[in-house]
Amino acid sequence: MAVFQWQRQIMFRDCDPAGIVFYPRYFEMMNDCVETFFDQAIGWSFGQMHINDGLGVPMGQISTRFEAPSRLGDVTHWRMWLTRLGGASVDFAMEALGGDASQNETRPERRLRTEGTLVCVDVQAMKSHRWPEAIRTRLAPYLEEGTA
Amino acid sequence: MAVFQWQRQIMFRDCDPAGIVFYPRYFEMMNDCVETFFDQAIGWSFGQMHINDGLGVPMGQISTRFEAPSRLGDVTHWRMWLTRLGGASVDFAMEALGGDASQNETRPERRLRTEGTLVCVDVQAMKSHRWPEAIRTRLAPYLEEGTA
């Protein structure tokens, strides 16, 4: 099984008056992670997907457990993989690990864990649409073994 | 049981290139709904809570099902209530109902349904902290019957 990896530093704009990441900003990071996964791992950029192909992958449902706070300057390491590949949807799991950017941490701490469902849709009709066959083929290696 | 109600029009800044609400923006709305609930229903504004009392209510976990898209100009009607009141946390449920602003809809459509856990924390120590007794008393009426 392949796991997609992505990295994101916590910026000033992510943080709230308590000095930690404001949780809706995490969902923007998750969206960036999914977008970068489709671009870099699958070879299907959101520009190509939305503008040329008229398709999109909106979130159908998402469940997130916030396990530890992230702070300004932390570098968060994201991992994303698939747990079910349906005809017009895909279930994924994602986690973000972090460490204080200024320290050499030997054991990164898990900041959050997410599970969600992306639905492939025809953007114009806003109706579900089967994955293009080439995309399905490229998604398959990210499927966790024993979950298909 | 009391249910907190709140209303929010979908603005241009909420919408993505597909013309529907970009889902991380929904989490900002949920945060506004929780903040307004504490201010108006409980009488504990986030200013009072964070600045004067040194407490906060970060999200511990949240699960959301997006059932139908919302569009620019839609007025969304939010309902929030509690499903468990713990010593230093509270579980809540929330739903957003919508209708095309330009039509007289008789049956509003559910756009999303959320369940989450807010944890009362000491912001400085970032550790859980028992609800102040006065707050606990004011939270209780929003608890769904049969769920305590």
Add this chain to the structure above:
Amino acid sequence: MAVFQWQRQIMFRDCDPAGIVFYPRYFEMMNDCVETFFDQAIGWSFGQMHINDGLGVPMGQISTRFEAPSRLGDVTHWRMWLTRLGGASVDFAMEALGGDASQNETRPERRLRTEGTLVCVDVQAMKSHRWPEAIRTRLAPYLEEGTA
């Protein structure tokens, strides 16, 4: 001359780790103010404008002076008026006045002052487009005297 007035409470999501409004969030407020001006004062909602009429009013240029910080819970009072009404653009001025929500301030403090240019465009072609005549007529009363 008519002045459009609008009110906005500073929410948790607007504030940065220093406890004051993160300035890009002010630009979201300005966009909400412009959007509400077109909806309520001009009778041209962004939904009607963008979806039905295929037009938009992107910002051509904007200059803002931040005069005093706003804090969590502050209620900001916005005033907007026009300083030039062109064939396919309009110059506006805007200011936000604030006061601590918890005090009876007799003299509100100016938080910021903005001047900008909105350009009426055909969204598909992304080219400037003359104001529809009915819209031009409704914009005129908001023009500051002696500035036409």
Add this chain to the structure above:
Amino acid sequence: MAVFQWQRQIMFRDCDPAGIVFYPRYFEMMNDCVETFFDQAIGWSFGQMHINDGLGVPMGQISTRFEAPSRLGDVTHWRMWLTRLGGASVDFAMEALGGDASQNETRPERRLRTEGTLVCVDVQAMKSHRWPEAIRTRLAPYLEEGTA
């Protein structure tokens, strides 16, 4: 004179229903550019600045001209330099150049041009504070010749 350079791809979350960057998101990019300039060019991360040193660099005023729209997937190339270095403030200029990510553009197009003033402040007192001498020394090389 040194010029700070930074690169940012336009993501889905940056774009509005017209398919172009929603302008308040540009101000978030500008904030990221300033933050990365202080971190990478000056060696003063916002974490160090805010948390350890109790200082901040809020925007005092900013003027931006939007010259051409940016679209989903575009890579924008940012350039930032200084035009005045005061005792407790600094004026900067910034521009973003872009090109369609999918094409080999020979002449990049300017998307926006900004001029602004950052004020060094004591975050607790929210009062202006002289630049630490070591920071001043490291800012100087980014000053445009003939502008000191």
